[in-house]
Amino acid sequence: MTAQATGVSVVVVAAIIARFSLAHVSRTQSHSGNLMADLFDDLPAPDVDWYPEWLAPEAAARALAQLIGEVEWRQDMMGTPAGRVPLPRLTAWQGEPDAVYVYSGIRNVPQPWTATVAELRAAAEASCHARFNSVLINRYRSGTDSMGWHADREPELGTQPVIASISLGVARTFDLRHNKTGVVQSFSLKGGSLLVMKGNTQADWRHRVPKEPRVAGERINLTFRWVTPRGATR
Ligand SMILES: O=C(O)CCC(=O)C(=O)O
Numbered sequence: 001m002t003a004q005a006t007g008v009s010v011v012v013v014a015a016i017i018a019r020f021s022l023a024h025v026s027r028t029q030s031h032s033g034n035l036m037a038d039l040f041d042d043l044p045a046p047d048v049d050w051y052p053e054w055l056a057p058e059a060a061a062r063a064l065a066q067l068i069g070e071v072e073w074r075q076d077m078m079g080t081p082a083g084r085v086p087l088p089r090l091t092a093w094q095g096e097p098d099a100v101y102v103y104s105g106i107r108n109v110p111q112p113w114t115a116t117v118a119e120l121r122a123a124a125e126a127s128c129h130a131r132f133n134s135v136l137i138n139r140y141r142s143g144t145d146s147m148g149w150h151a152d153r154e155p156e157l158g159t160q161p162v163i164a165s166i167s168l169g170v171a172r173t174f175d176l177r178h179n180k181t182g183v184v185q186s187f188s189l190k191g192g193s194l195l196v197m198k199g200n201t202q203a204d205w206r207h208r209v210p211k212e213p214r215v216a217g218e219r220i221n222l223t224f225r226w227v228t229p230r231g232a233t234r
């Protein structure tokens with residue numbers, strides 16, 4: 001599996017729409033010399049590296065098909081004011097046996113790495129110059145599956161985690177909202193892309209995958225992380 005880094009920075013190409021006092025900004029790949037860029041230079045930007053064509057299209061399609069078959073998918077439940085309801089996506093957690101992650105009071109012991117996930121992990125480690133001992137895998141069956149606003153800030157992840165987010169399948173919108181200003185930076189995470197979140201991205205921003213009912217196809221996203229085992233230091 002080959003990983004191709006084709007670009008890092010992002011630059012504004014669309015206008016700000018002031019809505020509910022939030023500034024909403026769409027960003028795509030950099031075009032140097034873009035006049036619009038000057039208008040947005042003062043806006044906060046998340047500390048991310050963006051590789052839109054990280055995997056070749058054939059490798060991305062193969063990985064998607066293999067993951068659908070090899071991963072043990074779970075339908076987790078979440079609490080709401082109306083009672084417990086199914087999460088709007090399927091999930092799986094894989095990693096080293098000691099990479100235990102406590103989430104919503106639940107102690108998650110990871111499943112062992114499967115072949116395709118292990119390959120993607122090695123490629124992500126090479127691109128990010130970082131180590132990952134676990135991965136959360138989310139399967140969005142259609143545009144009505146989603147993930148709400150959150151930050152990945154559990155103590156096990158440390159203060160400035162490097163999180164490698166690999167997307168396969170149909171493109172979905174990924175919003176990052178700055179905690180202080182409410183500025184939203186949106187990415188279209190297409191199949192085969194890699195978005196690396198680092199620095200203060202988890203401390204200063206929240207992120208989500210909104211519902212997009214018009215999107216029909218399936219998407220799988222893998223977020224590779226380093227979880228410091230409880231009672232250990234890195
Ligand atoms: O599906 C995505 O792009 C985001 C996934 C995510 O935020 C997470 O796994 O914590």
Ligand SMILES: [Mn+2]
Pocket residue numbers: 150151152207223
């Ligand atoms: Mn997240």
